[in-house]
Amino acid sequence: MSSKYYELNEEAINDLVNSSEEVDVVINKKNKIKNLLKLSFIKFWFGGALCYFVLWGLGIYVSNDLDMFVLLAFVLAITSDFLLNPIIRYISSEGFKYSKYIFINISYKKIYSLFFHIIYSFIIVFSIYITYVVLNSFIFNGKLGVEPLLFGLIYLVFDSTFVLLKNIFIRVYKFYFKTNP
Numbered sequence: 001m002s003s004k005y006y007e008l009n010e011e012a013i014n015d016l017v018n019s020s021e022e023v024d025v026v027i028n029k030k031n032k033i034k035n036l037l038k039l040s041f042i043k044f045w046f047g048g049a050l051c052y053f054v055l056w057g058l059g060i061y062v063s064n065d066l067d068m069f070v071l072l073a074f075v076l077a078i079t080s081d082f083l084l085n086p087i088i089r090y091i092s093s094e095g096f097k098y099s100k101y102i103f104i105n106i107s108y109k110k111i112y113s114l115f116f117h118i119i120y121s122f123i124i125v126f127s128i129y130i131t132y133v134v135l136n137s138f139i140f141n142g143k144l145g146v147e148p149l150l151f152g153l154i155y156l157v158f159d160s161t162f163v164l165l166k167n168i169f170i171r172v173y174k175f176y177f178k179t180n181p
Contacts (some may be wrong), residue, residue: 035092039101040156042091046084047155048148050076055146069125075119081114103163120162125160 054072062068085102092099099105104120106113131154136142144150 021173035101038091039088040160042087043084043159044152044156046080046152047159049081049151050155051146051148051151055151056148069129073121073125074118075126077114077117080121081117100167101163103159122156124158124162128154131158 016109052070054075056070059068062071085104086100088101089099092101104113104116106116128151132144132146137145
């Protein structure tokens with residue numbers, strides 16, 4: 001190999017660096033996927049994956065419904081604290097400070113964040129359980145089983161509802177204390 005292959009064209013580099021032209025970069029905003037759509041899909045997929053791996057995967061080994069309920073809540077808490085929330089913080093435009101797409105805005109590096117995520121996960125899993133009970137009691141007459149797509153959709157609905165309620169509460173709280181110091 002010749003050493004000419006690895007030589008830089010210093011003249012072209014200097015021309016680029018010293019040029020005074022401003023280049024207008026046009027960003028096509030029509031093709032840009034909104035953060036809310038991306039994050040909603042990630043939460044939907046996450047809920048479905050939890051159902052697939054925990055409920056379907058461990059359903060043979062864990063026969064008691066209460067044990068499965070507790071196990072699912074713990075797995076949901078651990079994976080959302082260490083996996084889902086950092087992904088959401090990375091994708092959302094707010095970065096690693098406050099995120100309006102997450103219910104509990106505590107860094108996973110703090111030990112008490114896992115405790116709060118466990119409580120929140122029990123509330124989410126209990127809400128999903130009650131939804132399945134209501135659907136089976138009144139609409140499907142006990143024929144609706146737990147499957148990943150519907151589980152992910154119900155998880156997305158409840159998580160988004162709780163996050164929306166949290167954001168409304170924070171907005172009202174800030175408005176009240178901003179106008180009445």
